[in-house]
Amino acid sequence: MAEHPTGIPIQLEPLVTRVLAPNPSPYTGTGTQTHVVGTTDLAVIDPGPGDPAHIGALLAAIGGRPVSAIVITHHHRDHSPGARPLSLATGAPIVGAAAFFSSDDGPRADASFDADYRPDRVLAEGDTVSGGGWTLAAITTPGHTSNHLAFALPETKALFSGDHVMGWSTTVVSPPDGDMAAYMASLEKLMARDDRVYYPGHGDQVDRPQRLVRGLLGHRKQREEQILRLLRDAPRDIAAMVAQMYVGLDRRLIPAAERSVLAHLYDLDHRGIVAADSNEGLGGVWRIVG
Known part of the structure; x- marks a missing residue:
């Protein structure tokens, strides 16, 4: 930088x-x-x-x-x-x-x-x-x-x-x-x-803004696929997903990672792909629908 x-x-x-x-x-x-x-x-x-x-x-x-x-x-x-x-x-x-x-x-x-x-x-x-x-x-x-x-x-x-x-x-x-x-x-x-x-x-x-924007789109799609792979294996809460998805992350940034994963889950839930076992948000357990 x-x-x-x-x-x-x-x-x-x-x-x-x-x-x-x-x-x-x-x-x-x-x-x-x-x-x-x-x-x-x-x-x-x-x-x-x-x-x-x-x-x-x-x-x-x-x-x-x-x-x-x-x-x-x-x-x-x-x-x-x-x-x-x-x-x-x-x-x-x-x-x-x-x-x-x-x-x-x-x-x-x-x-x-x-x-x-x-x-x-x-x-x-x-x-x-x-x-x-x-x-x-x-x-x-x-x-x-x-x-x-x-x-x-x-x-x-x-x-x-x-x-x-x-x-x-x-x-x-x-x-x-x-x-x-x-x-x-x-x-x-x-x-x-x-x-x-x-x-x-x-x-x-x-x-090179278009190159960066293309990379950001790809990054978010990769994160979504990571979430789906984990949930296909077993239902999980967000803390467990973050621990596996963000290995070595600065602990000060863990809350940001949890909110980002929650945003992906809300999007996937709206599309009918995942659902939570409770309405507890960050504390809930998520699973693949069907």
């Missing part, structure tokens, strides 16, 4: 500058990457956590230029909380993903919800925000979250992929807000595009 210094603006191309937030973790990699788009007037994509040092770094990168929009891909706490203080500092509206209210009281493996996130304008498929020499077009990409958006920059054929496609790891799909069938459909949707480069929320830029 390329070096990602925290708080230092790095110009990725004439219209795009990246500023890394100081929130590294097993789930965020080096941290959340905020992207500043434009030269004269700007958009700020995913201002990250509400960390005063990061907001200060963003304001320094903005350098007093007008901000047309603060653009949010989704409502996780490593992406959207910085929107409110940045909006107060710049006067820019918050646009993008819809607000979300979760009834999920189960364990969370990825970044938790930003309960205070309230956009001034929700963007739907094809909606745009624009400024001097740039346009950001919303692309609905549910899966990691139900309200996830990616944003295309048609002037340079770049795509800001948020957490849907990352440059360092596969994304967590954590039910009930995360949905494996929606995630796979969103990957197929991106496969049909011809974007030149992805700028993800975490990790290196993706210079």
Whole structure:
């Protein structure tokens, strides 16, 4: 992975500058990457956590230029909380993903919800925000979250992929807000595009995006087949499946693996291929139907 210094603006191309937030973790990699788009007037994509040092770094990168929009891909706490203080500092509206209210009281493996996130304008498929020499077009990409958006920059054929496609790891799909069938459909949707480069929320830029997306689809299909092979052998709970599927995994990432397996099982259950012996979710025993 390329070096990602925290708080230092790095110009990725004439219209795009990246500023890394100081929130590294097993789930965020080096941290959340905020992207500043434009030269004269700007958009700020995913201002990250509400960390005063990061907001200060963003304001320094903005350098007093007008901000047309603060653009949010989704409502996780490593992406959207910085929107409110940045909006107060710049006067820019918050646009993008819809607000979300979760009834999920189960364990969370990825970044938790930003309960205070309230956009001034929700963007739907094809909606745009624009400024001097740039346009950001919303692309609905549910899966990691139900309200996830990616944003295309048609002037340079770049795509800001948020957490849907990352440059360092596969994304967590954590039910009930995360949905494996929606995630796979969103990957197929991106496969049909011809974007030149992805700028993800975490990790290196993706210079061969279709190759990576094809690999992500294949990876998830392999995981599904692993689950089916194990269940054809005998009914199992998720903990037993994870122990066999993710040998040597960092223990801090086991909850994420369990949620991902649960997402696959929910998808397989919806397709009538597997079923649980109880309604206990992660604690239930799963089996092949028939």
